[in-house]
Amino acid sequence: MRHFTRSIVWSGFVLASTAPFSSAAPFYGDPPDETHPWAIHDDNRPQPARVEPGTFSSQEKPGQPPSDAVVLFDGTADSLKNWASDKSPDQPTKWVVVDGTFQCVPGSGYTRTKAEWGDCQLHVEWSAPSKVEGNSQGRGNSGIFPMGKVEVQVLDNYNNPTYADGFAGSVYGVNPPMANPLQAPGAWQVYDIVFRRPLFKDGTMLDSGYLTVFVNGVLVQDHTPIEGGGGHMRRSYDKAFPDKGPLQLQDHGNPVRYRNIWYRPLPARAIEGGDVSHMSPEATKAKRESLAASLRADAARQQGSMKMLKLMESLVYASDAAALAGSTKMSAAFFASVKDLSADKLEAQKDEIRRVWSALRYCSSKKILAAALPEEALLGDLIEKAGWNEKKH
Secondary structure, eight states: OOOOOEEEEEEEEEEOOOOTTTSTTTSSSOBBBBBBBOOOOOOTTTOOOOOOOOOOSSSSSSSOTTTOOEEEOOOSSGGGGEEEESSSSSSEEOEETTEEEEOOOOOOEEOEESSBBEEEEEEEEEEOSOOOOOOOGSSOOOEGEEEEEGOOOEEEOTTTOOGGGGGGSBBBBBBBBBBOOOOTSSSOOEEEEEEEOEEEETTTTEOOOEEEEETTTTEEEEEEEOGGOOOOSOOOOOOOSSOOOOOEEOOOOOEEEEEEEEEEEEEGGGGGGGOOOOOHHHHHHHHHHHHHHHHHHHHHOOHHHHHHHHHHHHHHHHHOOOOOOOOOHHHHHHHHHHOOOOOHHHHHTTTHHHHHHHHHHHHHHHTTTSSOHHHHHOOOOOOHTTTOOOOOO
16 A cells, blocks of 8 residues: 655645654663763664574584674585685685585694685584593694684693683783683684674774673683784784684694584674764764764755754754755744644644654754744743643653
8 A cells, every 4th residue: 555645735834734754762771972972762773684583503414604704614525615725825624524614634734615704693513522632732622713813722621620810711911711611622612703803903902802702602811802813822912903814713633523613703892983872983983974864865855844853963963054054944834834723634634743842842952053043932932822732741
């Protein structure tokens, strides 16, 4: 069914009849400020992208990745095309696919992805040999290296103590895990990792980068600073990482198996220009001006009270002399168009009148306007006399 909007013209001002107004909602929550470009509950804010969720893994079967994941290993031999030996120039990986798993061949060297990326949500499942051999760092040892720069330790620590900052789930050489939630050798262990690389500008560190890690659903690293990436025996210090790098998996001499490897790229942080809630004053100003310009352009395509409301809405984000003059003039015209309406015609415009009054009241109370426009009080009196005030419960 198609819906049409009727317009009624009185006193030279176009009134929309009973059609819904999308501009009512913007005049609601606290307005933007110097470091927040969006209002609270802002309808102009983009909707989150739809992602179909995946499924959880069982010991018998890997789960399905979410719909926007980049799959690096799915259990098929064809997945090997995503991997290479960690040598230059590229050589085919010497790791092998065995029963739907990606298995390290001891002595073959690290393997890495051919693709490179930066910040990500990373999912990896691994299994140490069910036959227990060795102890400490010599038992089921491997490693997961986002960008090839920092290691999240893979190690069979089920009843197998070792130095704490080399434990399974540690940021190796940097920070021990907060817990040891590993299952027995041979079982599949599930790592979910949030990786943010360090950010530097002109030699100055803006963000040290961090890792958040869940092992089998248990949080073991909570926004842990990377501190340069860690390493064996030597303390590392904050340093810049490249924008992109491959994922590396370590050959530490044990036939560790992997399955269900995928990642999701993460959006930019505020400090690098990301579109987030809290921004720098410069980025906030630019975003607010862009939103205001878009609303003014939208207003140019509208008429009557909708045009006025769009112009007023633009002022919430950024001041503009023409938008202020236009909305001020149209506010006066709007009141002139409704003040002498008969009771039945006035009732037909009840919702529209209340929306305009609410917008005027919002703009004055939130200091969007230097002073309240006279129409705020005039429309308020009209609403009071008509008995349209909302009842308070």
